[in-house]
Amino acid sequence: MAKEFFERHKQPWKADEAGQLRILAAKGKGLKEIAKAIGRSEEST
Known part of the structure; x- marks a missing residue:
């Protein structure tokens, strides 16, 4: 299985992303869903 490519790898977080x-976390969303919505890896999230 190929790894996903993330444009934002090792980039600082912006205030709107945080x-x-x-x-999303307060709404009880899962890690995968949050990472996808923000456009970051699960590791970064």
Whole structure:
């Protein structure tokens, strides 16, 4: 299985991304779903 490629690898977090992360986590979303919505790897998230 091929690894996914992430454009944002090792990039600093922006304020809007961090806010979106907090909102999605508060809604009980899973790690995979949050990472996909933000456009980052699960490891970064």
